[in-house]
Amino acid sequence: MTADPWFSVLPMGALEHPAVEVAGPVCVVLPAAGVGERMNLIRPKQFCDVVGRPLISYTIESFEKIPWIAHIIVVISPDYLQLFQEILVKYLHKRVTVVEGALTRHRSIYNGVIAVEKVCNETSIVLIHDSVRPFVDEPTIRDVVKAASQSGAAGMVRPLVSTVVAADLEGYLDHSLDRSKYRASEMPQAFTLEVIKRAYGSCTDYDLDYGTECLHLVQRYAGAKVRLLDGPEHLWKVTYRRDLFAVECEIKAASRVALVFREKCIDTIEEILKGSLHRRLGANDAFVSCSYEDFGNICESKQFPNSVVICHSRISTGEDIISSTDVVLKLHQSFSVQSVAIIHLVMTEFGHHNSILAIMSSVKICQRTNAVVNAVLSSHEDLHKASDIITSLSIDRNCAFNGQTFQV
Numbered sequence: 185m186t187a188d189p190w191f192s193v194l195p196m197g198a199l200e201h202p203a204v205e206v207a208g209p210v211c212v213v214l215p216a217a218g219v220g221e222r223m224n225l226i227r228p229k230q231f232c233d234v235v236g237r238p239l240i241s242y243t244i245e246s247f248e249k250i251p252w253i254a255h256i257i258v259v260i261s262p263d264y265l266q267l268f269q270e271i272l273v274k275y276l277h278k279r280v281t282v283v284e285g286a287l288t289r290h291r292s293i294y295n296g297v298i299a300v301e302k303v304c305n306e307t308s309i310v311l312i313h314d315s316v317r318p319f320v321d322e323p324t325i326r327d328v329v330k331a332a333s334q335s336g337a338a339g340m341v342r343p344l345v346s347t348v349v350a351a352d353l354e355g356y357l358d359h360s361l362d363r364s365k366y367r368a369s370e371m372p373q374a375f376t377l378e379v380i381k382r383a384y385g386s387c388t389d390y391d392l393d394y395g396t397e398c399l400h401l402v403q404r405y406a407g408a409k410v411r412l413l414d415g416p417e418h419l420w421k422v423t424y425r426r427d428l429f430a431v432e433c434e435i436k437a438a439s440r441v442a443l444v445f446r447e448k449c450i451d452t453i454e455e456i457l458k459g460s461l462h463r464r465l466g467a468n469d470a471f472v473s474c475s476y477e478d479f480g481n482i483c484e485s486k487q488f489p490n491s492v493v494i495c496h497s498r499i500s501t502g503e504d505i506i507s508s509t510d511v512v513l514k515l516h517q518s519f520s521v522q523s524v525a526i527i528h529l530v531m532t533e534f535g536h537h538n539s540i541l542a543i544m545s546s547v548k549i550c551q552r553t554n555a556v557v558n559a560v561l562s563s564h565e566d567l568h569k570a571s572d573i574i575t576s577l578s579i580d581r582n583c584a585f586n587g588q589t590f591q592v
Contacts, residue, residue, distance in 0.1 A: 208307030208377075209254035210329055212247050213296035216240055216268075216315035217261040217285025229422055230315045231267060234431050236556075236582035237523065239422060240268075241275045242318035242435070248279055250322050255303045258315070259285045259292045275523070290392045290401070294384045300377060309333055310380050312398055313372040316422040319434060320372060327413055332374035337408040339374075339399045340415030341367035367412065370419045373398055375408075382406040439465055441578045442482060442489040443473035446504060447497050453567060457493065457529075460571035464579060476508065483515055491525040491578035505530075505542035509549055509557060516555065525581040527574050528559040532591075544587065556581055559589040566592040 216230045225232065230240040240258075247253045256279050260268045265282065272280055283299045285292040293312060300310055309329050313320060324340065331338035344363040352358040375383075379402050386405040387395075395401065402408040422431060443457055454473060461471045472489070474482045483489075492512050496504060505528050516524045526546075546557045558577050562570035570592045577585065 208309055208333075209304050210252060210309045210311055210374075211255045211257060211300045211304045211377075212253055212311045212313060213293060213300065214240075214243065214256065214258045214313055214315045215285070215289060215292045215296065217259050217292045218289070219261070225425075227267075228261070228264065229428070231264065231271075232428055234428060235435050235580060236584060237275065238271050239318060239428075239431065240315045241271055241277070242431075243313070243315050243320075244277050244280060245275075246318060246320050247313075247325075248277060250325065253279070253325075254308075255300070256280045257283055257296045257299045257303075259283045259296045261285045288393050290384075290387075290395050290398075293398065294392065297377075297380055297384055301381070304377065306377060308377040309374055310377050311372050311374045314421055317371055317419060318422075318431060319418040319420075321416070321418075324416060324419070325372060328372050328374045331411040331413055332376060335409055335411045336379040336406070337373070337375045337399060337402045338411040338413060340370040340372060340419055341412045342370050342415055342417070342419065344368055369397060369399065370415050371421070375402060379406045379408050383408075436579045437465075439470060439491060439579050440489040441465070441471040441491045441493060442479065443471060443493050443495065444476055444479050444508075445473070445495045445497070446476045446508065453495060453497065453564075456567045456571050457495075457574065460568075460575045461578070464575050479511075480515060488516065488524075490523060491527065491581060493527045493529060493574055493578060495529045497531050503542070505559070506545050506549070509546040513549065513555060523555070523581060525556045525558070525578055527577050528557075529570065529574060530559055530561050532561050532563050556583050556586045558585060558587075560592065561589065562592040 216228075218230070219228050230243075231238050233239075234242070244256060244258070247256050258268070258280055260282055262284055265284070268282065271277070272282075281299060281303060283295050286295055296312075297310060300308060309332055311325065311329060328338050328340060344366055345368075347360055347363050348366065349360040350358045375398070380398070383398075383401040383404075383406040387401050391401060399410045403410050418434075420427075422428060441461055443454065443461075445454070458471070458473065465471060472482060476494070479492075494508050494512070508528075509526055512524070512526050542559075556577075560570050560574055560577075573590055573592065
C-alpha cells in the first residue's frame with residue numbers, strides 16, 4: 185500500500201503563506217532497540233511509565249496526530265516485542281509498523297529504512313527521530329522535512345551548552361574548541377529515501393557497529409549536502425533518571441482541562457473549580473468552561489482537552505453519567521486524541537448510590553479506549569477539597585485510578 189505521492193504541509197502562519205508541497209509520503213523511523221545503560225533501570229527508558237503511560241507512547245502520539253505522516257516504523261529489541269505490542273493495543277496506536285532491532289543503533293536504523301521501502305515509494309521522505317524525545321512538534325517536523333526534500337538531507341541542531349576540551353595522553357588539557365563554531369546534533373533528521381538508502385548500502389561495518397550520526401553517513405557515502413536547522417529547546421533527549429522527572433513536569437504543564445456543566449450550577453461551584461485549576465496550572469488558557477451543549481463546539485475551535493470535568497449539579501439518575509461519558513469518548517476518538525481523563529463531579533445532596541453504579545458502567549465503556557474515568561462525590565461544604573482532588577486527577581491522568589470513586 186502506498187500513500188498519495190503529493191501532499192501539502194502547512195507552514196507556520198499558514199493563513200499568510202501558501203501551503204508547501206513535498207513530493208512523496210513522509211515515513212518516520214523511531215529506533216527504540218536500545219537498553220539505556222546510563223539509566224541503570226530494569227527495563228529500557230523508552231518503556232518507563234511517565235504519568236501512567238510509557239514514554240515511547242508519547243513520542244508515537246506526537247507523530248500520529250499529524251495527518252500527513254504516512255507510516256511510523258518503530259524498531260524494537262526482540263526481547264521487548266511482546267511488551268511493545270501490548271502498548272500498541274492499550275494506547276490504540278494505529279499507524280505503527282514494528283521492526284526487529286539489531287545490536288547497534290545504525291544497524292537498527294538500517295532495518296527501519298529497509299522497512300520503509302516496503303510501505304512507501306521511492307519518493308518518500310524518511311524522518312528519523314529518537315523514541316525518547318517525546319516533545320517534537322509539527323512545525324519542527326515540517327521544517328526538517330521541507331529542507332530534506334530540497335537538499336536530500338537535513339537535521340536539527342542546538343548551540344553547545346558547555347565548552348568541548350581535549351586531553352592529552354597523560355590526562356592534561358591539550359586544547360579546547362571554540363564552541364561558537366560548533367553545534368550539538370539533535371533529532372529529528374530527515375532524508376530522501378534514495379539518499380539514506382545509498383548511505384547505509386555503501387558504509388562500512390565499522391560505521392554500522394560504532395557510528396551514531398546519520399548526517400555524517402549521508403555526507404560521506406551519499407555525497408549529500410546536509411542542511412542544518414536551528415531547533416527549539418524542547419528537542420532534548422531522555423538520558424538520565426532525572427530526565428524522567430523533567431518529562432513528567434512538562435506533560436503536566438501541558439494539561440488542558442475542560443469544565444463542562446450539564447446543568448446551570450451555582451456560581452460558586454465554577455469559581456472554586458477554576459481557582460483550584462489556576463493555582464496548579466497557572467495560565468488561564470490551560471482550562472475552559474462551557475455548557476454540556478457547547479462542548480462539541482469548544483473541541484472544534486480549540487485543541488481537544490486531555491481532561492474533561494463534567495459537573496452534575498442536579499443529577500437524579502446514573503444514566504446521565506453513562507451518557508455523558510459516551511459523548512466525550514466519541515468526541516475524543518474523532519479528534520484522534522490518544523488519552524483523556526473524564527472526571528464526574530457529583531453533588532451528594534442529590535444522592536450518590538446510582539452514581540457509583542454508573543461510574544462502574546462507564547469504566548466498561550472505556551475498556552478499549554485511552555480514557556481514565558473517575559467520580560468525585562461532594563457536598564457544597566466540601567467543594568474546596570473536592571476541587572483539589574479533581575485538579576490532581578486532571579493533571580495526573582493516572583490509569584491506576586481508572587474506575588475509582590472518591591467521596592469527600
